[in-house]
Amino acid sequence: MTTQRVKFYQVGSFAVGNRLLDPEQRTIQSGPDRANALTSGHRACRGCGEALGARFVQDAAMRAAGGKLISVNATGCLEVFSTPFPETAWQVPWIHSLFGNAPSVASGVAAALRAKGDTRTRVLGQGGDGGTVDIGFASLSGMFERGDDVLFVCYDNGGYMNTGVQRSGATPPAARTATTPAVGPAPGNPFGQGKDAARIAVAHRIPYVATATVADLHDLEDKVTAAMELHGARYLHVLVPCPLGWGSDASETVKLARLAVETGLFPLYEAREGRIAAVTRLRRGPVPVEEYLRPQKRYRHLFEPERDEATLDRLQSIADANIDEYGLASEES
Amino acid sequence: MREQIEGSQAVARTVASCRPDVVCAYPISPQTHIVEALAVLARTGKLGAAQFVNVESEMAALSVAIGASATGARTYTATASQGLLFMAEALYNAAGLGLPIVMTVANRAIGAPINIWNDHSDSISQRDSGWIQLYALDNQHAADLHPVAYRLAEEVSVPVMVCVDGFVLTHAVEPVDLAEPERVDAFLPPFRPRQVLDPADPVTIGAMVGPEAYTEVRYLAHTNAKRALERLPVLAADYAARVDRSVPAIADAYRAVGAETLVIAMGSVVGTLEDTVDELRGEGVGVGALGLVAFRPFPVDVIRAAVAGRERVVVLERAQPTGSTGVIGTEIRAAVPGGPPIHSVVAGLGGRPVTRASLKAVIEAANRGELPELSFMDLDTGLIEAAGSRP
Numbered sequence: 001m002t003t004q005r006v007k008f009y010q011v012g013s014f015a016v017g018n019r020l021l022d023p024e025q026r027t028i029q030s031g032p033d034r035a036n037a038l039t040s041g042h043r044a045c046r047g048c049g050e051a052l053g054a055r056f057v058q059d060a061a062m063r064a065a066g067g068k069l070i071s072v073n074a075t076g077c078l079e080v081f082s083t084p085f086p087e088t089a090w091q092v093p094w095i096h097s098l099f100g101n102a103p104s105v106a107s108g109v110a111a112a113l114r115a116k117g118d119t120r121t122r123v124l125g126q127g128g129d130g131g132t133v134d135i136g137f138a139s140l141s142g143m144f145e146r147g148d149d150v151l152f153v154c155y156d157n158g159g160y161m162n163t164g165v166q167r168s169g170a171t172p173p174a175a176r177t178a179t180t181p182a183v184g185p186a187p188g189n190p191f192g193q194g195k196d197a198a199r200i201a202v203a204h205r206i207p208y209v210a211t212a213t214v215a216d217l218h219d220l221e222d223k224v225t226a227a228m229e230l231h232g233a234r235y236l237h238v239l240v241p242c243p244l245g246w247g248s249d250a251s252e253t254v255k256l257a258r259l260a261v262e263t264g265l266f267p268l269y270e271a272r273e274g275r276i277a278a279v280t281r282l283r284r285g286p287v288p289v290e291e292y293l294r295p296q297k298r299y300r301h302l303f304e305p306e307r308d309e310a311t312l313d314r315l316q317s318i319a320d321a322n323i324d325e326y327g328l329a330s331e332e333s
Numbered sequence: 334m335r336e337q338i339e340g341s342q343a344v345a346r347t348v349a350s351c352r353p354d355v356v357c358a359y360p361i362s363p364q365t366h367i368v369e370a371l372a373v374l375a376r377t378g379k380l381g382a383a384q385f386v387n388v389e390s391e392m393a394a395l396s397v398a399i400g401a402s403a404t405g406a407r408t409y410t411a412t413a414s415q416g417l418l419f420m421a422e423a424l425y426n427a428a429g430l431g432l433p434i435v436m437t438v439a440n441r442a443i444g445a446p447i448n449i450w451n452d453h454s455d456s457i458s459q460r461d462s463g464w465i466q467l468y469a470l471d472n473q474h475a476a477d478l479h480p481v482a483y484r485l486a487e488e489v490s491v492p493v494m495v496c497v498d499g500f501v502l503t504h505a506v507e508p509v510d511l512a513e514p515e516r517v518d519a520f521l522p523p524f525r526p527r528q529v530l531d532p533a534d535p536v537t538i539g540a541m542v543g544p545e546a547y548t549e550v551r552y553l554a555h556t557n558a559k560r561a562l563e564r565l566p567v568l569a570a571d572y573a574a575r576v577d578r579s580v581p582a583i584a585d586a587y588r589a590v591g592a593e594t595l596v597i598a599m600g601s602v603v604g605t606l607e608d609t610v611d612e613l614r615g616e617g618v619g620v621g622a623l624g625l626v627a628f629r630p631f632p633v634d635v636i637r638a639a640v641a642g643r644e645r646v647v648v649l650e651r652a653q654p655t656g657s658t659g660v661i662g663t664e665i666r667a668a669v670p671g672g673p674p675i676h677s678v679v680a681g682l683g684g685r686p687v688t689r690a691s692l693k694a695v696i697e698a699a700n701r702g703e704l705p706e707l708s709f710m711d712l713d714t715g716l717i718e719a720a721g722s723r724p
């Protein structure tokens with residue numbers, strides 16, 4: 001595919017990378033030769049973390065694949081906002097089949113390429129947390145277990161956003177969703193449920209698993225690039241704030257993603273062949289979870305009408321446990 | 334090459350001659366022997382570069398086929414019963430995307446109660462999924478329908494189910510003429526997809542379509558299905574000429590000329606039915622048979638012509654009729670308004686044999702005017718009473 005010159009309309013923003021940096025330190029996305037595989041004009045909400053994440057993931061994968069990439073998409077916001085017939089935002093061969101089968105469809109694409117002897121074209125699968133962690137989980141696990149040559153990326157916004165913000169297996173405890181309403185004696189999503197998809201991916205002993213967010217887009221691109229250097233089943237779990245579902249301001253998407261990391265709630269790591277190989281330590285002493293929770297209306301019941309100290313403590317202890325388990329504490333703390 | 338061979342082997346080896354690129358399936362009786370045979374063919378290099386993918390479910394099997402087909406691979410899968418239902422969502426999807434996947438359905442009953450034996454409830458339940466459905470009359474026919482299915486699927490961009498009676502055919506050993514691979518090659522050109530996932534020419538497949546165009550998409554699929562019905566006999570005749578035997582593709586009439594009673598059936602029971610027709614004809618009874626091969630798209634014109642002028646029609650329904658009067662009978666009644674009485678006889682459910690004696694009794698009852706619109710063949714009323722119900 002030919003590359004396109006892009007306007008630097010995001011000049012100076014944290015998201016796109018600072019043009020004052022040395023060229024080799026800039027993001028792929030900030031370069032004039034980015035593939036623009038998910039192009040502008042789609043219908044995502046303002047401040048959509050998933051749209052931002054997908055754009056960086058696609059173009060980093062496109063660069064790594066030398067433009068020879070096929071993308072498979074599960075049903076969900078990303079699919080819906082990017083392909084309202086007769087429009088498409090994809091400038092990459094792209095297929096959407098169903099909600100729960102994207103990893104299998106990607107396996108099929110990879111199998112067809114093998115059968116044709118095409119060793120150059122690479123395969124990227126992607127879905128939301130619902131499509132990945134819940135309804136597509138067997139499909140994902142099967143793809144991992146077979147070791148199919150697919151990089152699968154989960155854009156985790158902690159709920160079924162496309163259908164109106166219902167709970168998924170990746171919804172964090174205490175979060176309000178339409179199906180875990182903030183009413184009754186234990187408002188929001190119950191504690192102790194849900195699943196850690198990235199760790200389960202690691203348990204498959206696949207070549208590469210990493211977590212990332214849309215706060216550190218360099219890191220996100222680097223992880224895509226690292227994943228693309230390998231073959232076999234690979235998995236990337238990307239935290240993507242959703243202003244609509246989280247009840248946050250569109251301008252706070254990147255900040256919230258950063259706070260999720262800095263509180264310890266969302267540990268960043270890479271795992272290779274079933275072992276954690278690298279952990280990103282916190283840049284500064286852990287931020288109290290309250291700073292992350294407060295700007296999000298899905299946690300408002302923790303602060304109003306009165307402070308729910310017990311639940312806030314439980315959430316803080318989850319962050320503390322992560323910091324301990326992954327060794328996230330910064331050098332300075 | 335005439336060989337004494339199991340039905341599943343005949344199907345697998347014919348599929349191999351169709352040179353699939355990707356074969357994927359999940360095991361379920363009575364489909365297992367087909368995919369086991371293909372696994373061996375793949376491992377021993379007899380499928381060339383084809384990829385044999387073991388998956389974790391039928392949903393995955395068809396999904397792998399969807400991805401592979403959209404990437405330009407000729408794909409094959411097979412299933413039965415619960416497996417077909419497990420695929421249901423992907424069945425509609427494959428048809429909606431116009432992917433020419435060919436699948437063998439080793440027909441089996443559906444649970445509960447769980448039952449591994451043969452009837453047509455599985456594929457019949459998916460009649461509106463957009464797949465073409467062809468029902469094999471015997472093992473020779475089962476084998477021959479596969480190259481025809483591929484050619485048709487790829488020409489009209491519609492997936493095809495080749496329905497083969499589980500156990501009765503899949504596990505039956507009988508002589509089958511296996512087409513030489515060169516003959517299949519001459520008939521079936523390499524797959525040239527209409528639309529393919531290719532980095533050199535990016536396309537978006539599976540976009541979201543709203544009210545402004547969804548009906549039109551469905552209308553086009555409907556007209557395409559009708560075209561499939563025109564092309565099917567032409568392609569089957571082409572293949573038949575190359576292998577030098579007949580390959581019924583829409584329907585196969587047997588001693589139907591001048592018959593006042595026409596019995597319509599699908600699948601392997603047609604063999605027994607033809608024997609019964611012979612017996613009754615020997616007794617001077619005017620009866621004939623129609624083996625229906627294409628059930629989807631439903632060959633309305635052929636059915637109309639076949640039924641016209643009969644005194645009565647008996648339809649053997651090999652699928653559960655829950656709450657209605659039998660699936661095929663209902664379609665025939667709709668196709669022939671004001672036509673002769675159509676008697677649906679539910680027969681051979683969950684592997685119960687359909688005997689010549691029972692068929693004869695049913696036809697004689699129809700001729701006496703004593704067969705209701707819907708009846709169950711060989712119902713064990715004692716068993717029903719013992720269960721505390723009234724028959």
Ligand SMILES: Cc1ncc(C[n+]2csc(CCOP(=O)(O)OP(=O)(O)O)c2C)c(N)n1
Nearest residue numbers: 075076077099128129130131159160161162
């Ligand atoms: C089998 C099936 N069940 C339910 C749905 C409805 N549905 C479509 S998208 C979606 C939620 C998607 O959530 P997620 O995967 O997290 O993606 P997001 O929209 O949050 O990005 C649901 C429930 C569907 N399309 N198919």
Ligand code: SF4
Nearest residue numbers: 044045048077242244
């Ligand atoms: S609902 Fe959330 S995930 Fe969906 S488009 Fe809007 S911001 Fe993005």
Ligand SMILES: [Mg+2]
Nearest residue numbers: 128129157159
């Ligand atoms: Mg989601």
